[in-house]
Amino acid sequence: MTDITSGAVVPRARLRAAVEWPTLTLVVGVYLAFAALTACHRSLPTALVVVAGAVLIALHSSLQHELIHGHPTRLRRLNRALALPPLSLWLPFDSYRIAHLVHHRDDRLTDPLDDPESYYWTDEDWRRLSAVGRFLVRAQGTLLGRMLIGPFWNVARFLAVEAKAIRAGNGPSRRIWARHLMHLVPLVLWLVFVARMDMLFYIFGIVYPGTAILLIRSFAEHKAEHAVIQRTAIVERSYLLGPLFLFNNLHAAHHAKPTLPWYRIPAWYRAHRAQLVGANGGLVYRSYLDVARRYLLKPHDAPAHPLGRAPLGDGSPP
Numbered sequence: 001m002t003d004i005t006s007g008a009v010v011p012r013a014r015l016r017a018a019v020e021w022p023t024l025t026l027v028v029g030v031y032l033a034f035a036a037l038t039a040c041h042r043s044l045p046t047a048l049v050v051v052a053g054a055v056l057i058a059l060h061s062s063l064q065h066e067l068i069h070g071h072p073t074r075l076r077r078l079n080r081a082l083a084l085p086p087l088s089l090w091l092p093f094d095s096y097r098i099a100h101l102v103h104h105r106d107d108r109l110t111d112p113l114d115d116p117e118s119y120y121w122t123d124e125d126w127r128r129l130s131a132v133g134r135f136l137v138r139a140q141g142t143l144l145g146r147m148l149i150g151p152f153w154n155v156a157r158f159l160a161v162e163a164k165a166i167r168a169g170n171g172p173s174r175r176i177w178a179r180h181l182m183h184l185v186p187l188v189l190w191l192v193f194v195a196r197m198d199m200l201f202y203i204f205g206i207v208y209p210g211t212a213i214l215l216i217r218s219f220a221e222h223k224a225e226h227a228v229i230q231r232t233a234i235v236e237r238s239y240l241l242g243p244l245f246l247f248n249n250l251h252a253a254h255h256a257k258p259t260l261p262w263y264r265i266p267a268w269y270r271a272h273r274a275q276l277v278g279a280n281g282g283l284v285y286r287s288y289l290d291v292a293r294r295y296l297l298k299p300h301d302a303p304a305h306p307l308g309r310a311p312l313g314d315g316s317p318p
Contacts (some may be wrong), residue, residue, distance in 0.1 A: 004014055022263045023063070023072035026084050030060050034087060037193040038202075042077065052204050055244065057210025060087045062246040062262075068097045069259050084183050087225045088207055090155050092180035095162070104258055109231040110224045111310035116180040120224055134303075141299035146219050151211035216241065220291050221251040223283060224306050228313050230281040234269075249288070252276045 013067050034056050041049045067083040070076070083093050099116035108114035112122045121129075121133060121137070129137065136153060139145035165173040191197045235242075235249040242249045246262035253260070253269040253276060269276070277284055285291050308318050 009270065014032055018074060019259050020072035024082075026062055027067075027072065029157055029171055030056060030063060034060070034235065038191060038197055041195060046205075047296060048210060049314075050204045053202075054207035054209035057088055057207055058213040058244055059246075060242065061214050062248065064093060064096060064228060065100065065248065065263055066246055068100050071261055085187060086184050087187070088211065089184065089187075089203065090159065090207075090288075092176050093177065094176045095158075104255070106231075106255060107313035108229050108310060108318075109228065110305065112223050112305050113309065114318065115310070117218065118222070119303075120178075120301075120307075123304050123308060126304045135290050137303045138299070141301065141303060142220050142297050143216070143295045143300075144297060146215045147212040152206050152217040153212070154215075158279060161297055190220075213241075213244070216291075217248060218290060220285065220295065221248075223301060224310065225281070225305065226315065227281070229279045230283060231310075233283045233285065234290055235285045235291065236278065241288050252280050252283075263266055 031050075037044075037049065037052050037056065042052075044097045049104065066072075067079045071079065072082075073079055080093070080097075082106055086092065103109070103115055103117040105114070110118050110120055112118050112120040112125065119140070126134070136149055138149075140153060141149050162173060166177060188199070191199065211239045220235070221233050222231050223233060232255050234252045238245075238249045247263075247265040247269075248254055250265055250269045253265055253272070256276065257265075257268060258273075285294075312318055
């Protein structure tokens, strides 16, 4: 790991506490809050359950992202075990972990084929889309469309790809889904027989809006550019969503220091802001309200990647 301020190589172990108590405490708190909310939901106002449940889904996903990057302990198996409960139902943690680590090959950021988290399309794939498909993709180019349609679109496409892989006999996909179903069963049993929650309410009243909140974060965090370092955005002054996203709104800082724990990101960002903003070409939003002001009804970018494919770090084509 390189210290960007000095270029010195710092041993990774010296930068990691044996146990990061803020993160571990937050993990335990999220699961306890989820259990309490679902168990008591019938005695609470529906609006409160929806809002609190959606926030917990978003925060849990933010924690899963944190645990992917080696937190809160040095024990990878323990970190993985803490992240496994599938509160969102549809996304196996191991699928998320693999795709996200591939996403962190920064020279492939925004590439429609090599970046699993890219929303861009190749010209060829764009031409293959039906008229309805193009309409849905274009609608998600706006923040409002991404929040309203994005959860359905993302889940449906992901499950379709996974189903195809399983039918084709893909061993890793089958093993991931077997483990996912094993962890899904106790969650569903809890929701149905202990909490006595309607699963349709859980899916559409909690998981769907929670996923929509998460899509606010990912909406403008990357933009297709020729230079790799200019592909990652920063959203400042996010006093509500920033903590909910565990400060992943300062996304250029996260890509510069992907193993930095969430509670150290703001101070590190403040210390290196000038360097980060200068490097990413000033791709900075004042807040998520600023993102909404610009893109609530206006597309963030064209669906097809403007360069066809994302150039490599040296500027050459992939």
